[in-house]
Amino acid sequence: MKIIVLMKQVANKDAILRINRDATWIEEGDLSFEVNESDGYALEESLRLKEKHGGEVVVCTMGAQRAKSVIKDALARGADRAIHVVKDDLLNLTPYAGAKILAEAIRGEQPDLVMTGLQSDDNGFAQTGVILAELLGLPHATIVIEVDASGEQLRVKRELESGWYQWYTMPKPALLTIQSGISQIRYATLKGIMAAKKKEIKEVAPAATDPAAPSQRVTKVYFPQKTKQTQFLGDGNAKAGAAQLAEKLRSEARVF
Amino acid sequence: MPNGIIIFTEHRDGAFNKASFEAVAAGQQLGATLGQPVSAVVLSADANVAQGLADYKLDRVVSVENAKLSEYTPDGYADALESAVRALDPAYVLMPHTYLVRDFAPKLAARFGKDVISDCVRASVDGGAVTFSRRIFLGKIDADVVESMPVEVGEVRMKPEAPFQEVKAAVDLSKAEVIVAIGRGIKGQDNIQLAQQLADALGAELAASRPICDAGWLPIDRQIGSSGQTVAPKLYVALGISGAIQHLVGMKNARTIVAVNKDPEAPIFDIADYGIVGDLFEVVPTLVEEIKKLKG
């Protein structure tokens, strides 16, 4: 079974974000980056399927050169090779345009399964995988938390709202968007890191994007307006804040 | 020229969900501002389902019908709505941001060479141009006419089975009066005992955001949010939780919300009554101490 797993590099979740000068995106200069959370789970599930059924796991990333760290980490964890669509600037790339570039980058691979995360932690479009499936003519399932690939057809468990689930059956090839928590993520071993050095990373240029105007464009980014009057306590002093909070919980909230 | 607004409404066996009515309200408001007609579309195998929207003030309700729409599939819904959108030629298609819509809307949009403006909570109109951003419209809706529209649905590749719930959660947090919830800010499983000390001091149940349960640090039945439990305790203390919408929907109705987070811009502060901007590893031990002192 040949599995392609799409992984995106995003800003580290612990980073304190700042808005850039033009208010078009965040200030990226001083940020560290990491792999998008659900993509890590998509890789893990792909590796497990390969271990069970044989085959190959190919990682595909679109991004600047710094995104190589996502690829190297995935190769160290056990992916077999990688495709890096080198594109410096993902800004103003709509989910449709992004999916189109990714579709062209992997179309020739003829995968049995394409795995993506369920949404990117930065743009949060939650669309790239589904659009990609449409462009590649594949059936898809989103928010997948269990995969059974042992039969002729794929059987996947989808998460619905509020603790409901549903099983879907569909033919292969197919595309799945993976929800975090599907399985526990492995760490890269030293052996894996060494082995990764010999693995192929193919760099490709992005396919030409449509000259047509994009269907959406970000005009401005800003911090959401606060709607609630939060009483901030301690004024930067954690211990003082804690003492004030204890008092408020007793006298105002009356929880003890 | 495309004209009008159509609203996709989601139902299960004829019961429309709340998010659909919010979408209808949003559509109505947008329609009024733009001076455009507003219609709702209902996908179903059963013409009667659309009658459920008859009392809402809409220009029309279009029942999009095909036997293959008796249960939801992304193939079936994308085909059906594609036909409907081509026939009705609207300027805007509005949808509630539910898990079901997330599953097919991008596919539908892709057939028009477009994508979705997802997770949208506000729309503002300036000289006929609409800017969508993040806030929710609210309001109540009525409709008058019901139209019917049989559509073609091609091959449906996926076969859904009946939705089900896992065995009842071992802990029912909906009854808890006080909840101490931890997020990724807790950093490691070993640190959970710190939150447990606070929970003990407050007589609280321990709960968590998704990443904590994903990592297996706490069992999944302690997860709060759109795919976990929904709670409304007297007090909810959020430690190192950023406040993603999928978490907020599970706890925003708590009577008093406390947030401890080192990021002053963390969205959790937007719904917090009391906030401490700081390191939870400094705040929590002092808080435990002070509570014990006050309790005497």
Ligand SMILES: Cc1cc2nc3c(=O)[nH]c(=O)nc-3n(C[C@H](O)[C@H](O)[C@H](O)COP(=O)(O)OP(=O)(O)OC[C@H]3O[C@@H](n4cnc5c(N)ncnc54)[C@H](O)[C@@H]3O)c2cc1C
């Ligand atoms: C379809 C779907 C369903 C989902 N369902 C759920 C759900 O049911 N429940 C849920 O919770 N999430 C759910 N999520 C995930 C959700 O979007 C967020 O990713 C998640 O809630 C983030 O958890 P967090 O706040 O713990 O982590 P993060 O977002 O990483 O936040 C950690 C916070 O801790 C703070 N912090 C770090 N160190 C410290 C410190 N020392 N002291 C104080 N603060 C610190 C940081 O500033 C940050 O704000 C779902 C997502 C999707 C797409």
Ligand SMILES: Nc1ncnc2c1ncn2[C@@H]1O[C@H](COP(=O)(O)O)[C@@H](O)[C@H]1O
């Ligand atoms: N630049 C990218 N490179 C690789 N994968 C991507 C990229 N952008 C999005 N994806 C994949 O598509 C998923 C959904 O992204 P999004 O539609 O932005 O929410 C992510 O979890 C990734 O798996």
